[in-house]
Amino acid sequence: MDTKDWLQRRQVLIYALAVVLAIGVGVSRPSSTTFIEQLIDPILAVLLYVTFLEIPFVRLRRAFTNGRFMAAALAMNFLVVPVVVWGLTRLLPPEPVILVGVFMVLLTPCIDYVITFAELAGGNSEQITATTPALMLVQLLLLPVYLWLFMGAEVAEVIEAGPFIEAFLVIIALPLTLAWLTEAWAERSPSGESWKATMGWLPVPMMGMTLFVVIASQLPRVQDSIGQIAIVVPVYIAFLVIMPVLGKVAAGVLQMDVGESRALVFTSVTRNSLVVLPLALALPADYELAPAVVVTQTLIELTGMVVLTRVVPAWLLPERPTPISLSNRSRGD
Template identity: 40%
Template sequence: MRRQLLERHQVWLYLSSVLCGLGLGKLAPQLGGTADALLWPVLGLLLYATFTQVPMASVPAAFTERRFMAAALLGNFVLLPAVVWALVQFLPDDQALQLGLLLVLLVPCTDWFISFSQLGSGDAARATALTPVLLVLQLLLLPFYLWLLSDADLRVVFAPADIWPAVVVVLLPLGLALLTEAWAGRRPTGAAVVGHLGWWPVPLLAVVVLLVAVANVGAVLEDVHLLPTVLGVVMLFLAVSLLLSRALARMAGLGLAQGRTLAFSMATRNSFIVLPFALALPAGWETAAIVVVMQSLVELLGMIFCVWFIPRVLFPAARPQDRRGVLGAG
């Protein structure tokens, strides 16, 4: 199987994992403790494999594309947070629901965004160069955004005693991935290892989703009524992000491939980067983690549509007769 084929059909793998996890959790509730214990190391491994695919060495190259970079940063870190704030105003008075959506909608994607950009005729090279910038900025800005936009008492919700495992499970894989990237830059063996690690994120994320479902089947079934709300918010966010990306691309004078890449960057969110923080929340906040998982599944279904919509409708290539007309006018 080719890696691109695996990534193209990943959404069905995740949906199957959710259904299997819910079935296992319901039929064998004693597996919940085991699943909860396995979740953190598997999540750490997932983050490590994903971070090895984020080329930190390409950060300087990203800033050579100034108009594209400016549009991506403006869209992801100024306009979309304002959109998220507006959407949250219409949510039910449920702080866990609101926090879950804030966590996941405020952080741009740094993994499958590249795959979908490639599938949707975008510029995979620019997407790859952009990802480390997005990763660093979201880790720095997320606490500020939550302080600004959330009504929850973050000092209680993100108490150091509860949150330190999530910090470790994000920062430790990130540090190991940076060491791996440095090794890969010096040795062919390291480059081969990084190439093999590129296969890991999709199956590992499927395992993570399965373990979350097994460990939290009660909370999932209890919160299933929230699915229409999450579906509505995520789809509205997706629609607004696509419209904004079209406007930004036009203002910045971006080419078709750049515009498509910008659209995928703004439409996808970094669900599993914030999943550790959602899972580390104290008792009573389980809904936040369920919302993060729900959002990722809804988004993946939306990406199936976007792979068709973005290159054919939002940023369509000029038709042959249109190109002849332009040439003739010259």
């Protein structure tokens, strides 16, 4: 068994150890969080680079032409999710400082580590990769609109585009370009092929590092406000339960294959917390709890993603989903 297979077989244990270590560091060394937080974007970029290397670019080019999946991902994230989020937030007290954090994080689909988690669950990661530019652009345009609809113009006006654009360039565009150049190098040079093979065992360790830096750097934020923000935890857990089921239903209606179905589930449930966090930190002083609300979702989601990488292929979508007929006709008609 080579190193890559060994790591993949023990990935859940590796992620669990990363989470435990992160909690230990976050609790015992809160002074280190500023430094660790600076590592999130670079480590995410490396994670996405080694993930993109796993995707043959011939398949990725083909994924861009799959209008059905693109439309399904956009509909789930920008039509279905807002309805679900609106319903779930009716369970929360009408406190703007809490609601703005919940809306900001749950209304923005993930564009980074969702690719890795979908791949770990056997999903069609190239389809998700192909949707990231559209998901990024649409959420940038619609987040202020949804905040205006749900909370009023005052909150919507303080959302800036800069962090979204920077995150897309650093976390998606740069790693994708480097992966494409690496693949071209590997096709023309033995040293390039050797480099690509070496990178092949990194996805699992890099995911473990991502879990570590995110949890270790953000846990102290939650600790300081846990009494005030604990009320959002059931909402985040409910979202993690509801959206995979709705994603499965949508995939069945559209008669997607198992890889596309799993990809649709993950893009429907995973949120853009790491990109939204700088937006929450930039809010006025009246919204000082919003970053902690966002971080709470990050911690719950990362734990939930580790669970979903097992639950989705083993139980929710173990094989080709059964198509859901939209016709009321019986076989005898």
